[in-house]
Amino acid sequence: MSSPACISMKGVSKSYACQGGGSPVISHVDFHIAVADSCAIIGPSGSGKSTLLNIIGLLDFADAGEYLFMGRPVTKKQSDELAALRKKNIGFVFQNFNLIPRLNVVENVALPLRYHGVDRGQSLERAMLMLQRVGMAHRAGYKPADLSGGQKQRVAIARALVGQPSLILADEPTGSLDGQTASEILELLLSIQKEQGVTLLIVTHDPLVAGLMRRQVRVCNGRVEEAGKC
Amino acid sequence: MLALMTFLPPSLLQVGADAADSFRTLGKRSILALLGIVIGSASIIAVINIGHNARQEVASVFHNMGVDTFAVSFSVKQGRQASPLSIEAATFRKLVLEGLLIAPAAIVPAQAGFNHRTINIRLVGTEPSLLDVMKLSLAYGRFLHPFDQDENVVVLGHDIATSLSSDGTLIKTGDWLKINNYLFRVIGVLQSRTHSLISPVSADLSVFVPLQAMSRVASEARIDDLVARIPLHKKSENVASTFGEMLTRTFKSRDIEVVTPVQMIEGMNSQNRTFHYLLMALGVITLVGGGVAVMNVMYMNVSERRSEIGLRMAMGARRQDIRNLFLIEAAALSVLGAVLGAGLGMALAYIYAQVSGWAFAMAFSAIPLGVTSTVLVGVFFGLKPAITASRLTPVEALRDY
Numbered sequence: 001m002s003s004p005a006c007i008s009m010k011g012v013s014k015s016y017a018c019q020g021g022g023s024p025v026i027s028h029v030d031f032h033i034a035v036a037d038s039c040a041i042i043g044p045s046g047s048g049k050s051t052l053l054n055i056i057g058l059l060d061f062a063d064a065g066e067y068l069f070m071g072r073p074v075t076k077k078q079s080d081e082l083a084a085l086r087k088k089n090i091g092f093v094f095q096n097f098n099l100i101p102r103l104n105v106v107e108n109v110a111l112p113l114r115y116h117g118v119d120r121g122q123s124l125e126r127a128m129l130m131l132q133r134v135g136m137a138h139r140a141g142y143k144p145a146d147l148s149g150g151q152k153q154r155v156a157i158a159r160a161l162v163g164q165p166s167l168i169l170a171d172e173p174t175g176s177l178d179g180q181t182a183s184e185i186l187e188l189l190l191s192i193q194k195e196q197g198v199t200l201l202i203v204t205h206d207p208l209v210a211g212l213m214r215r216q217v218r219v220c221n222g223r224v225e226e227a228g229k230c
Numbered sequence: 231m232l233a234l235m236t237f238l239p240p241s242l243l244q245v246g247a248d249a250a251d252s253f254r255t256l257g258k259r260s261i262l263a264l265l266g267i268v269i270g271s272a273s274i275i276a277v278i279n280i281g282h283n284a285r286q287e288v289a290s291v292f293h294n295m296g297v298d299t300f301a302v303s304f305s306v307k308q309g310r311q312a313s314p315l316s317i318e319a320a321t322f323r324k325l326v327l328e329g330l331l332i333a334p335a336a337i338v339p340a341q342a343g344f345n346h347r348t349i350n351i352r353l354v355g356t357e358p359s360l361l362d363v364m365k366l367s368l369a370y371g372r373f374l375h376p377f378d379q380d381e382n383v384v385v386l387g388h389d390i391a392t393s394l395s396s397d398g399t400l401i402k403t404g405d406w407l408k409i410n411n412y413l414f415r416v417i418g419v420l421q422s423r424t425h426s427l428i429s430p431v432s433a434d435l436s437v438f439v440p441l442q443a444m445s446r447v448a449s450e451a452r453i454d455d456l457v458a459r460i461p462l463h464k465k466s467e468n469v470a471s472t473f474g475e476m477l478t479r480t481f482k483s484r485d486i487e488v489v490t491p492v493q494m495i496e497g498m499n500s501q502n503r504t505f506h507y508l509l510m511a512l513g514v515i516t517l518v519g520g521g522v523a524v525m526n527v528m529y530m531n532v533s534e535r536r537s538e539i540g541l542r543m544a545m546g547a548r549r550q551d552i553r554n555l556f557l558i559e560a561a562a563l564s565v566l567g568a569v570l571g572a573g574l575g576m577a578l579a580y581i582y583a584q585v586s587g588w589a590f591a592m593a594f595s596a597i598p599l600g601v602t603s604t605v606l607v608g609v610f611f612g613l614k615p616a617i618t619a620s621r622l623t624p625v626e627a628l629r630d631y
Contacts, residue, residue, distance in 0.1 A: 059544060059624040079623075080548045087546020094628075098541045112545040163545075 004071065006167055006199040007033040007056055012065030014051055025051045027222040029065070033215075035166070038193055038200040040210035042227065043219035049203045050171060052219060056201065057090055057169045058082045070166065087115050091160030091198075093189075095172035097152040099144035105155050106131060106140040112163045130158040134188060150181035157188060161196070168193065170202045174209055186212055263527040264567050266520025267604060271571025272578060273513030275600035277506060279579035282593035283586075284502045288495055290424075290589070299363065300470050300490040301428050302456040302477060310483040315355070318453050319441040321480060322357070330473060331459040333360035335431055336444050336451040342437060343408040344394045344401060351390055353409060354436045355444025355451055363459045366433055371403040371418025379442045384414040388422035389434040407437075410447050414439060428494050430455035517604060520567065521611035528560050528615035539619055540627030553620035560612020561605060568604035572597050 009031040015024040026048040033039050043049045054060035055067065058074060067075050070089060074082065091112075092098075099108045109127035110120075118126070131137040134154040144152055153173060160168055170189065174182035186209060193200040202213060210216045216227035313321075315336055322334045336355040341348050360366070361373040373385055384407055386394070395401045405416045425432045444451050456477075460469045474488040532539070539552055547555075576592070583590040 054625050057544070059628070083543065083546050083548045086544060090544075092541075092544045094541075098537060100538055100541070111542075115542075115546045115551065 004035050005032050005068065006035045006037070006070060007031065007201075008068040008071075009056075009062075010066045012055065012062040012067055014048075014055060014060070014063050024222055026055075026219070026224075029222075029224045031217065031224045033199060033201060035199055036193075036197045037215060038190065038213040039202070039215040039217060040213040041201065041203045041217055041219060041224075042205060042207065042210045045205065047219045048222050049205075049219045052224065053169055053171055053201070053203050057092060058086050087112070087163065089166050091163060091165040091168045093153070093156050093160050093168065093170035093173045095175040097144070097149075097156045097176075099152055099155060099159075101144055103143075104140070105136060105142050105144070105147070108144065108155060109158045109162055112159060116163055127158070127162055130162045131155070133161075133192070134158045148181075149177050150185060153177060153181075153185050154188065157185070157192070161192060161198075164196075165198065167199045167201065170200070172204055173202060174204070174206065182209070260527050260563055263520065263523035263563060264570070266516060266523040267564055267567025267608060268520075268571040268574060270513055270517025270520045270607070271568045271600050271604040272575035273509060273516055274603060275572050275575025275596045276578040276582070277509040277513055278596040278599060279576065279593045280509070280582050281502065281506045282596070283579065283583050283588050283591060284506075285499075286591055287586075287588045288498050288502070298460045298491075299426070299428060300458055300460070300488060301430055302458065302474065303430065303487045303489070304452075304454050304456065304477075304481065304484045305487075306452070307483055307485055313483070315441060315445040315451055315453065318481075319357075322453065322456075325476065325480065330469060331359055331363045333357050333363040333457045334441070334453045335360070335455045335457065336441065336448075336453045337430065337436075337455065338444075338448045338451045340410050340437075340448065342390070342394065344405065345399050347394060347396070349390070349393050351409075352432065352436045353444065353447065354431055354438050355441045355448075355453075356431075356438055357441060360431070360438065360457065363457050364429060364431065364433065365459075366423065367421040369419045369421045371416070373418055373420075374438060374440055378417075379440045381440065382412060382414045382443050382446075383417045383440065384409070385418040385420060385438040386416060387420050387432075387434045387436045387438075390437055391419040409437065409439075412447050414443070428489060428491055429457055431457065517607050520604075521607040524560055524563055524608050525611040525615060527563070528556060528612050529618070531559065532556060532615050532619040536622070536627050539622055540624050540629075543622075543624035543627060549620040552622075553616045556616035556619050557609065557612055560616065561609050564605045564608020564612070565601075567608065568601040571604060572601055575600060 009029055012029045012031070013024060013027045017023075029052065031052075041049050041052060051060065055062050058069065062075060065075070066073065069085065074085065077085070100111065103111065106124055106127045109130055110123035113123035113126060128137060128140060131140055134157055136151060136154045136158060139147060139151060139155075144155070147155065153176075157173075168189070173189065174185055177185060189200060189202075190212060192198070200213070202209065204210055210227070217224050218227045319334065322332065325332060333356055338353050340351050340353040342351045356374070358374045358376055358378075366373070369388065369391075371385070374383065386401065386407075391401055394407070401407075401416060401419070403416055403418060406413045407416055408414075420433055423433050425434065439447070441453075458470075458473065470488050470490045474486055477484075477486045542552060542555075575596070579596075580590050
């Protein structure tokens, strides 16, 4: 018996308006990821990886096709409903960390909990626990500007996990890091994925990073294929 | 429990904490916006309070003499000559209008000398009735009496008596005062009293002599003013106008102008209103300028924090959460400006009252009206940038990365 699908897409297309009509970025994409699986989306720049990730992460709408997120159709959901789904289910990790410079480390990690209705004291407690998990508790009071790239990404991972999501979407999480730091971050992501049973989806152009995931899919000419078939 | 909490919106306290966090980032840029808001708020609060103090001042001006007193000015018509003072004085004594108290006044500048000291005075030739008409009180001695008409006697105003009493010699009744080379016997000194705008006679700065005596000292003196007091049961407009008509018939060589307290109050109120509207318009313009500055600062804020907006949306912030975040920041900026403006406005109103010689009293409505209008303006101008921020899609907002 196969695992239930975290993400299930069928015939999903997306195009952006440009002079002379729409320019398709992804076209008739069929894509499924099982709960607690790990998967890398690879492909050259401009191939549509990020567009696919935005649709998967409910940040953008598909123009056509059917998208079931955790078994529920989301194609026709309103923006507030999508926000509620993101809040409950998805943690984002960005290439450039996206930490808010004026907040310190623990406040950055606690930020998503503000939208969960958790009070400030409890948010900070939970953020501290998550910082301990990623090995950054000793830098809780630091500002992001005082951290190294690897430390920033650890904080960003803690922030993505603090709301206990079922899906982690990481867009080039090691793109701004050196080789040693990048492998530490990937190790951390994979250990958390296994430990907490979350689904991990990474967008990368690095085949070494992709190789650490259980599955690799390639975005090629706007279509998604299992790696090696394109 | 956690599942339920995830669907709840952030509490107002959390939104406030969020706004306070990001408000720190506005920094120096917000000072300009704050300045506009502070000046606008201060202008409105100062205007309301100055208006309040002006009204109180008008009320106090008429408190001393009462609204039952009115003044008449006589000016000689062009090409005509006034009758000699003694003749006009006799004519005045014959004027009767149902118990109306009348006191003519011939006022000339003069010099008074006492104890080797000479000062400039306003010499007022008048009748004994002036005491009752102007409700004057004596510090000591007595006022002019009908029997004094042929006598060289004077009653001194409070400030004149004080000036002449310096150097350790106190002027008293029975002393002789030299006025334009004539010696006058001091028969009384008046208590100090606030000058009423309606009265042509400033009691504290005047020296009062009988009209007949005045004609001896200054032959050119003419009755140019008249102060009258209306009996309590009469209405001032009717009595004043009837009396004005009577004077016009009696003194054909003179232009008669009657000034009543009501006219005076209306004139002062009209002046105050003009001033009030002018300052209010300035306040509103400044406040709107401050509001536009708030809008600019908030637009810059939204633009600079575009990626943060995207991040918050990715975390699950709804459009209204983003709108409220920026709206509360604009409101916080406005509240701060309004509070600082309230302090500045009150200080300005206080300084204005001191400079004008008015009593300062805080207007009950000034601070609530000023602060509320300022905050409303700030929120109004902060609304558009906040809505703009909330209408960004997560992808648009994150595209900067």
